[in-house]
Every structure is written in C-alpha cells, then in structure tokens.
Amino acid sequence: MSVSDQKSPATPSSGVVALLIATRKGAWILKSRDGRCRWELEGPTFLGHIAYHIVLDPRDRRTMLMAARTGHLGPTVFRSTDDGKNWKEASRPPAFRKATEGEVGRVVDHVFWLTPAHPNEPNAWYAGTSPHGLFRSEDGGDTWEPVADFNDHPMRPSWSGDEGPQGTPDGSKLHSILIDPRDPNHMYLGLSGGGFFESTNKGADWKPLNAGCRADFLPDPYPEYGHDPHCVRLHPLAPDILYQQNHCGLYRMDRREGSWVRIGENMPKAVGDIGFPLVMHPRDPKTVWVFPMDGTEVWPRVSPGGNPAAYVTRDSGLTWQRLDRGFPRSQGWFTVKRQAMTSDAHEPVALYFGTTSGEVWASTNEGAEWACLVRHLPEIYAVEAAELE
Amino acid sequence: MKVYIPTPLRSYTKQQGEVDGYGSTVAEMLEDLDRRFPSIRFRMIDEQGGIRQHIRIFVNGEEVKGLDVPLVASDEVHILQALSGG
Numbered sequence: 001m002s003v004s005d006q007k008s009p010a011t012p013s014s015g016v017v018a019l020l021i022a023t024r025k026g027a028w029i030l031k032s033r034d035g036r037c038r039w040e041l042e043g044p045t046f047l048g049h050i051a052y053h054i055v056l057d058p059r060d061r062r063t064m065l066m067a068a069r070t071g072h073l074g075p076t077v078f079r080s081t082d083d084g085k086n087w088k089e090a091s092r093p094p095a096f097r098k099a100t101e102g103e104v105g106r107v108v109d110h111v112f113w114l115t116p117a118h119p120n121e122p123n124a125w126y127a128g129t130s131p132h133g134l135f136r137s138e139d140g141g142d143t144w145e146p147v148a149d150f151n152d153h154p155m156r157p158s159w160s161g162d163e164g165p166q167g168t169p170d171g172s173k174l175h176s177i178l179i180d181p182r183d184p185n186h187m188y189l190g191l192s193g194g195g196f197f198e199s200t201n202k203g204a205d206w207k208p209l210n211a212g213c214r215a216d217f218l219p220d221p222y223p224e225y226g227h228d229p230h231c232v233r234l235h236p237l238a239p240d241i242l243y244q245q246n247h248c249g250l251y252r253m254d255r256r257e258g259s260w261v262r263i264g265e266n267m268p269k270a271v272g273d274i275g276f277p278l279v280m281h282p283r284d285p286k287t288v289w290v291f292p293m294d295g296t297e298v299w300p301r302v303s304p305g306g307n308p309a310a311y312v313t314r315d316s317g318l319t320w321q322r323l324d325r326g327f328p329r330s331q332g333w334f335t336v337k338r339q340a341m342t343s344d345a346h347e348p349v350a351l352y353f354g355t356t357s358g359e360v361w362a363s364t365n366e367g368a369e370w371a372c373l374v375r376h377l378p379e380i381y382a383v384e385a386a387e388l389e
Numbered sequence: 390m391k392v393y394i395p396t397p398l399r400s401y402t403k404q405q406g407e408v409d410g411y412g413s414t415v416a417e418m419l420e421d422l423d424r425r426f427p428s429i430r431f432r433m434i435d436e437q438g439g440i441r442q443h444i445r446i447f448v449n450g451e452e453v454k455g456l457d458v459p460l461v462a463s464d465e466v467h468i469l470q471a472l473s474g475g
Contacts (some may be wrong), residue, residue: 105437
C-alpha cells in the first residue's frame with residue numbers, strides 16, 4: 001500500500017494539544033488550547049511515584065494509561081478515561097506467571113513501555129517491562145496477561161542475556177512495541193541488550209530481525225541477536241519502513257529487503273550517530289529527527305561537547321541537517337531518554353522533548369527554532385504528544 | 390488483629406494507618422486486605438509470593454520473611470517500608 005493510499009492515523013483534532021510528561025517524581029500534563037502558542041502546566045499527579053510512560057489511546061482519545069511504581073512499592077498501571085483528571089489503578093497489573101516447582105520465578109520490576117494495539121482491536125494494549133516481558137490487556141488496561149509465547153519462548157533467556165545483578169544498571173527494557181497498521185498479527189519489539197524481534201502471528205512465535213545491525217560490544221559484531229536497540233519506529237503510512245536508533249548507530253530497514261542499513265554514517269563525525277530517541281514525521285516517511293548524545297569512552301549520554309542539537313534527515317538518512325537555534329551555545333549537557341522526544345501531527349509539525357534535568361523544549365516549525373516551555377521538573381522519563389477532544 | 394499500614398499504602402485504606410486484619414496466616418491476612426482494599430497486596434508482594442525488596446512485615450515486633458507465618462486475633466502486624474536512597 002502506498003503512502004498516498006492512506007489517511008494519516010495521526011490527523012490532529014481541532015482541540016487541545018497535550019504533552020504527557022512522565023518523570024521520576026510524578027506526572028504532569030502541559031496543554032495548549034491556542035494552537036501551541038501558550039502552554040499551561042497541570043500537575044503533579046501521583047507526586048513521588050516513578051512514572052515511566054503515559055500514553056493516550058488514539059483510538060478513542062479519552063483513555064490514558066500510566067506505567068508507574070514507587071521506590072518502595074511494586075509496579076502498576078493507572079488508567080484514566082477523562083484525559084488524566086481522575087485515575088484508577090489496574091485491577092491486575094502486568095505480572096509474570098507463577099513459577100513451577102523448582103523453577104526460578106520472574107518478577108516485574110517496572111512497566112516501562114505502553115502501546116495501544118491495532119485500531120481493529122479497541123481496548124487492547126501491549127506493555128513492555130523490565131526485566132524483559134511482554135503483556136497484553138483486552139480491557140483498556142484494567143487487567144493484563146503475560147504473552148506467554150514471548151515470555152516463555154525457549155530462546156527468550158538467550159535473547160535477554162543476563163538479567164541478574166550483573167545486568168544493566170537500570171534494568172533491561174522491553175520497548176518499541178510496534179504494530180503493523182495493515183495487520184494486527186504482525187508486530188515487532190525491541191529488547192535493550194537483546195535485539196529487535198518480529199512476530200507475524202500475533203506473538204505466537206518470534207524471530208530476531210537484526211541482520212546488518214552492528215553489536216560492536218560483542219565478540220562477533222554481527223550476531224543474530226544480542227544487539228542494543230534504543231528506539232525503533234515504524235512509519236504508519238509506510239509500514240515496511242523502520243528506523244532504529246541503536247547503541248551502535250542509526251539504521252533504516254525496508255522490511256521487504258530485511259536488512260538494516262546504517263544511515264548514521266552520514267552524520268558529522270564529531271557528533272556521531274549515537275543517541276536514544278528517534279521521531280518520525282507523521283506524514284513523510286523520509287523525514288526523521290534524532291537527538292545525538294555522546295557515546296564515546298564511558299558513555300556520558302549528554303549532548304556532544306555540551307552543544308545540544310537535534311538532527312533531521314528529509315531523504316531517508318542520506319543527508320542530515322543540524323537544528324540548534326534556541327539551544328544553549330555552550331555548557332548545555334542535555335540528556336534525552338528514549339521515550340522523551342515526540343512530535344504532534346499539526347502543520348507544520350511540532351517537536352517536543354524532555355531532559356533528565358527537568359526541562360521541556362519545543363519547536364513549532366519542525367526543529368528550525370527551539371524554545372524551553374518548562375523548567376525545574378524532576379528527571380523526565382517520557383514525553384508523548386496527544387490530541388485531546 | 391491490628392494491622393499497621395505505612396504511609397505509601399494509605400491511599401488504598403482511605404488514609405487509615407491502622408486497620409483490622411483477619412486470617413490465620415500472614416498470607417491469608419494479606420489476601421483479606423486485598424479483598425477489602427483492592428490492589429494493595431501486589432504493591433507489597435510480588436507475583437512469586439515474595440515480600441518486595443523495600444517492604445518489611447513484623448508480627449508482634451519480630452520480622453517475618455515468609456507468608457506462611459501463623460497469626461492469631463491478638464497479634465499486631467506492622468507493615469513497613471524500608472526507606473533508602475535520596
């Protein structure tokens with residue numbers, strides 16, 4: 001199906017643009033009712049809770065889910081059906097199955113990622129957890145069941161690697177759950193420290209999809225799995241086109257060809273092609289924004305040289321342009337996490353991101369100029385743009 | 390029995406710091422709490438039946454490490470959060 005055959009699923013309403021801000025200390029919502037000129041900050045909600053991801057269901061533009069926990073209590077999911085005014089806890093949050101006799105049971109530390117399922121499956125959602133786990137809800141996020149064919153896949157422990165005390169400092173993440181808009185049975189997911197995986201039968205079986213992608217921290221730099229995808233996006237209007245911000249660079253795949261092609265080689269060498277977030281233009285599959293970070297030596301994960309900049313390609317990664325007007329010219333050590341950069345669907349597209357130092361930045365002209373909307377929030381984990389009615 | 394609830398869990402108990410508990414073991418007492426205060430148990434006890442890392446349960450002043458500890462009506466149960474970090 002060609003791009004022109006479909007109407008964008010992200011068509012904006014005439015209502016409110018809302019940024020759903022998940023932080024280490026609670027949730028905030030930043031709203032604009034006047035075409036993105038003035039913004040009002042609402043919150044905090046669940047002050048002191050660790051909010052990992054807040055997502056509005058684009059199918060009803062009413063149901064909102066929040067993945068949360070606190071430092072002392074177990075993980076859960078909160079639900080709102082009135083645009084975040086009131087919240088109710090899930091009756092059965094994501095949890096692994098009870099271990100059998102002699103088996104070491106797995107325990108969800110936190111729910112990290114939320115994705116609404118296919119538009120033909122109203123009320124269905126997927127959740128990704130730390131440690132690696134995939135869960136599905138059929139009732140708008142109230143009750144969750146493990147996707148056993150992933151969680152108990154005989155290869156899953158090998159794909160996930162070591163999840164014990166020697167694992168990554170903040171825990172392994174299952175993220176980038178992507179649903180093919182043409183087929184609810186066709187889905188993808190990313191495992192930090194595991195690679196990218198595909199299912200063509202609604203999760204009944206999974207296969208690695210990492211050909212062409214480097215894993216230069218492993219003895220074999222081109223293994224079948226074990227890669228570290230940071231953020232993978234599928235374009236809703238061209239679902240065979242995937243972009244990936246990986247630990248080892250920026251990649252693009254045409255699924256019909258089945259191999260990742262490194263497009264980050266075309267970034268300036270002094271900046272590199274390491275980062276966490278990746279944002280797609282809602283109407284142009286050739287346009288992608290990234291926010292490079294320093295991935296040298298000990299991986300500072302800050303803006304290279306203290307000079308923050310987004311980069312955009314408008315030709316599928318052949319060329320990249322620097323976008324830094326409005327950012328600090330020096331001593332700007334931004335860190336932007338993988339869910340903390342997003343776009344809306346207006347014309348022109350606006351871009352938004354949150355930093356771990358609690359700032360929210362926006363550009364209402366596709367990155368040409370940036371302005372700081374909010375300062376002094378807690379460490380920002382995720383920013384999602386939503387169109388409220 | 391009396392069950393003392395730490396502040397992070399009082400949103401489940403309508404801000405009550407002390408509630409009545411019922412059951413012949415810690416496991417039964419927690420299941421009963423969950424019936425009356427839905428979802429409170431999973432915040433304390435993981436899906437494998439383990440007490441979460443930063444939760445402590447004391448019965449009559451003695452810490453318990455498992456849920457099969459017997460209880461009687463005169464017991465006092467303290468549920469505590471183990472504060473850490475900054």
